[in-house]
Amino acid sequence: MEQNLFLIFLAAFIVNNIILMRFIGLCPFFGVSGKLDTALGMGSAVLFVMLLSSWISWVIYHFILTPFGLVFLRTATFILVIASLVQFVEMFLRKNFPHLYTALGIYLPLITTNCAILAVSFLNIDYEHNIIQATIFSVGTAFGFILVILLMAAIRERIELAPIPVSFRGNPITFITASLMALAFLGFIGFLGLAI
Amino acid sequence: MKHFINGIIKENPVLVLMLGLCPVLAVSGTVRDAAGMGVAVIFVLTCSNIVISLIKNWVPSQLRIPIFIIVISTFVTINDYTMQAYFPELYKVLGVFVPLIVVNCIILARAEAFASRHSVSASILDGLGIGIGFTLAVVAMGAIREALGSGTILGKTIIGESFRENSVLLMILPPGAFLVIAFLMAGMNKWVKK
Numbered sequence: 001m002e003q004n005l006f007l008i009f010l011a012a013f014i015v016n017n018i019i020l021m022r023f024i025g026l027c028p029f030f031g032v033s034g035k036l037d038t039a040l041g042m043g044s045a046v047l048f049v050m051l052l053s054s055w056i057s058w059v060i061y062h063f064i065l066t067p068f069g070l071v072f073l074r075t076a077t078f079i080l081v082i083a084s085l086v087q088f089v090e091m092f093l094r095k096n097f098p099h100l101y102t103a104l105g106i107y108l109p110l111i112t113t114n115c116a117i118l119a120v121s122f123l124n125i126d127y128e129h130n131i132i133q134a135t136i137f138s139v140g141t142a143f144g145f146i147l148v149i150l151l152m153a154a155i156r157e158r159i160e161l162a163p164i165p166v167s168f169r170g171n172p173i174t175f176i177t178a179s180l181m182a183l184a185f186l187g188f189i190g191f192l193g194l195a196i
Numbered sequence: 197m198k199h200f201i202n203g204i205i206k207e208n209p210v211l212v213l214m215l216g217l218c219p220v221l222a223v224s225g226t227v228r229d230a231a232g233m234g235v236a237v238i239f240v241l242t243c244s245n246i247v248i249s250l251i252k253n254w255v256p257s258q259l260r261i262p263i264f265i266i267v268i269s270t271f272v273t274i275n276d277y278t279m280q281a282y283f284p285e286l287y288k289v290l291g292v293f294v295p296l297i298v299v300n301c302i303i304l305a306r307a308e309a310f311a312s313r314h315s316v317s318a319s320i321l322d323g324l325g326i327g328i329g330f331t332l333a334v335v336a337m338g339a340i341r342e343a344l345g346s347g348t349i350l351g352k353t354i355i356g357e358s359f360r361e362n363s364v365l366l367m368i369l370p371p372g373a374f375l376v377i378a379f380l381m382a383g384m385n386k387w388v389k390k
Contacts, residue, residue, distance in 0.1 A: 023221040023370070024222075027217065072273055072277065074295075075269045075272050075276065076266055079265055115296050115300075118295075118296060118299050123292055167385040167386040168382045168385075170385075172378040172385065174378075175381065176374070179374035182370045182374055183371040186370065
């Protein structure tokens with residue numbers, strides 16, 4: 001399956017945006033999109049871990065699970081690898097890059113439960129990406145995540161001041177905002193077509 | 197019995213606790229997909245609740261989360277392969293969301309908050325209750341989206357032929373999912389919570 005790398009990036013970044021089109025990674029999207037700087041912190045932590053975990057899970061799948069016929073263990077393996085990876089990254093950053101650690105620190109543990117990370121590992125395998133395509137795909141997905149979470153945070157800072165009916169305050173209005181954003185993103189489908 | 201009812205209404209995992217939203221939005225395009233996802237979640241949740249409440253006395257508390265995750269992923273894998281073998285069409289539609297049940301927060305939350313502290317029978321009821329609560333929410337979403345988006349429920353025309361031909365296509369596309377859940381939550385806020 002030879003695909004244009006730029007198309008893979010564009011598809012992952014905008015057209016099949018992981019949050020608005022695939023509905024993956026909604027918990028952090030609604031959880032930490034209240035303020036612009038926390039959204040940026042979460043986004044960069046996701047970029048970092050997503051890239052590492054997609055490399056590691058790709059290598060494990062193609063060099064350990066497939067040769068030994070253990071493909072049925074992929075769910076258990078990937079989730080454990082990601083959980084321990086996050087733990088390891090946290091320790092490594094705290095020791096060697098305290099600056100980066102203070103910036104990303106609190107978001108790292110939250111990432112273990114972020115289904116976007118696991119989903120990218122699975123999608124890389126489902127789409128039969130090679131290592132370069134997998135890299136491009138995970139970077140594109142992570143940028144898509146950052147773009148949408150930043151847009152959402154900026155909109156939510158405005159919503160705080162707007163008059164909203166009582167029963168729509170909080171989550172419902174956020175979902176409606178997400179719906180309108182998804183509507184706008186739907187316009188990009190014309191580029192490549194919907195994957196799901 | 198109390199545990200069973202609790203999960204369906206008062207602690208409905210989706211509409212009240214807001215857990216496990218990703219699959220709810222993603223697979224609620226039609227009633228059939230929604231029900232398939234619901235059954236898969238009931239299966240994984242109940243089985244993992246049973247096993248976790250059986251082993252709760254032997255699990256060291258520092259290691260409990262990884263152990264719970266291994267138990268859950270075992271059942272997710274069983275479910276994954278069963279679905280692939282017997283319902284290949286459904287499996288294709290649900291796609292990556294079948295293995296992603298393993299990170300569905302509902303399941304780990306119930307393992308941690310309920311099954312590791314209660315007896316086996318209570319955990320079974322809790323698993324079934326929460327699972328059915330999840331299924332009801334996702335099927336309700338599926339019914340609304342399918343009825344408005346394609347004018348059918350389970351493939352049967354319900355509102356009328358002319359509506360079916362000019363249905364609100366938006367509802368089965370991604371934005372419709374966010375819109376429907378926003379209105380369901382606003383309704384819960386208004387009528388159920390207080």
